[in-house]
Amino acid sequence: MEQSKKIANRNSIIFALIYGATYLPAVWLLKHRVFGQPISIIIAIVPIIAFSIFIFKLIKAFSVMDEVKQRVQLEAVVIGFSLTAMLVMILFLLSLCDISNPGWFGYANLLGYCWLFYFVGWFISKKKYGI
């Protein structure tokens, strides 16, 4: 049981790193328009596949965590989701007032904020349960 927990945890970390390793080069290649559109689409799909596998492994790791760690993850996701939803709502309402800053709040930035909010939630929850 302990061994399967460690394997599940390790797998999720490995695929998180693979996702990071595919995402950043893909963004660079697509931003600099190194290839034509058909190859660019394939390049764009690679990190999506890596991310899908990472999410699958993360859910698997979540299912073998003990209940305290599950609670910490659950609260982290709730806080992360709530803050992301609030940010998107604020940006939408501001865009209706013709106030927007794509340099700071583009899709790529939103993805970063989403992860940031998740880690904020994780930190808060870890503190709360003393883990």
Added chain:
Amino acid sequence: MKNTIKVERAKKNWTQEDLARQIGISRQSINSIETGKFIPSTVLALKMAKVFGVNVESIFQLENQD
């Protein structure tokens, strides 16, 4: 909810790590439960009672505000 996990551990001369290994959770989780920051599920409470060889009620007791 108060608990007597620390007392029961002391009786058996177990560390948090020993107890964690016996019931299949992490040491940090035991610490969280022992300090009352997390209330365990019925299954986990029963597992603890089983390894200590006592009733659940003797480990976990309700307080007036519960």
